[in-house]
Amino acid sequence: MILSCAPLQGYTESPFRNALHYYIGGIDRYYAPYIRFENDGSIKNKYLKDIHPSKNQGIPLIPQILVNQADNFLRLAKIIEDFGYTHVNWNLGCPYPMVAKRKLGSGLIPYPNEIQRILEEVRPKTSLKISIKIRAGYEHYQEVQAVLKACSSFPLDEVILHPRIGKQLYKGTANLDAFVQAQYVTHFNLAYNGDITDAKTFEEIQLTLPQTNHFMIGRGLLMNPFLASEIKSGSSLSPELKREKLRDSHEYLMEHFSKTLSGEAHVLHKMVSYWEYFSQVFENEKKVFKSLKKSHQLGEFRIAVERIFNEETLK
Ligand SMILES: Cc1cc2nc3c(=O)[nH]c(=O)nc-3n(C[C@H](O)[C@H](O)[C@H](O)COP(=O)(O)O)c2cc1C
Structure with a gap:
């Protein structure tokens, strides 16, 4: 297949x-x-x-x-x-x-x-x-x-x-x-x-x-x-391993867009557009997305993402 x-x-x-x-x-x-x-x-x-x-x-x-x-x-x-x-x-x-x-x-x-x-x-x-x-x-x-x-x-x-x-x-x-x-x-x-x-x-x-x-x-x-x-x-990874892989792949995307897009606002906009979907990997998806959408600056966004990876439960 x-x-x-x-x-x-x-x-x-x-x-x-x-x-x-x-x-x-x-x-x-x-x-x-x-x-x-x-x-x-x-x-x-x-x-x-x-x-x-x-x-x-x-x-x-x-x-x-x-x-x-x-x-x-x-x-x-x-x-x-x-x-x-x-x-x-x-x-x-x-x-x-x-x-x-x-x-x-x-x-x-x-x-x-x-x-x-x-x-x-x-x-x-x-x-x-x-x-x-x-x-x-x-x-x-x-x-x-x-x-x-x-x-x-x-x-x-x-x-x-x-x-x-x-x-x-x-x-x-x-x-x-x-x-x-x-x-x-x-x-x-x-x-x-x-x-x-x-x-x-x-x-x-x-x-x-x-x-x-x-x-x-x-x-x-x-x-x-x-x-x-x-x-x-036919099986799922452990939540710890999933979290680690999500964090690493997210960091890869952040780094890439920070280097290639001009200005923080564009990077923020791009990352938030991904999170419209990514948030659904967490049980509390609405809260997760809301907490990121309200970030005005990339620093704020990073802190919110870190909290999500540390605290939110994966589906
Ligand atoms: C934002 C967005 C962009 C898309 N861009 C393309 C594209 O460039 N080429 C294409 O063939 N289909 C495109 N599609 C359609 C998808 O490839 C796919 O056929 C569609 O989303 C249905 O599959 P899914 O339910 O698994 O998402 C796009 C869909 C979305 C939502």
């Missing part, structure tokens, strides 16, 4: 991947948040930095792209190949209206012929393995089925399906029936993604999807960085 870390723009970039991989573990494969072109055709340096091999040493990483034209696909594929990667993941899932209304991400799902045309053009021109990460549809849960049929003649390495629709954003729940229906119409081995938040939920999903051997976890890893290793080992 493969457990992978989902791409989450703003969260699972290289600092988080390094912290998770080297302090905690349990993940077999990481997908980088998407790279895309700006309106003027440029690529933000931060995207390229994030997948640069020097920032991902020893980490099994698959870069992801957000494009809707073959030439843009190939331009990004070339950069990815030049960095030494052998695999690119195509984002057909991003639900945000600003993206989707430009026929990018989940906005391209209702146009299976365009997806097919892009694959026809790029497949012979890149040696990278191509996989896609897709939602069940933009408006309807069946839309993915037409995409799978349109792609059936391509040697896609993998299809990762998050069975929500684009219009849903992150509301409601992932629709397991839609996943099973999609499995019926395709010869591709579908990887599952969506709402794996704890080991029990994982077991239930795995029971419903016995043919699936790749599960991708996103927010669940931010809420409990030990989730993948707990699923793999």
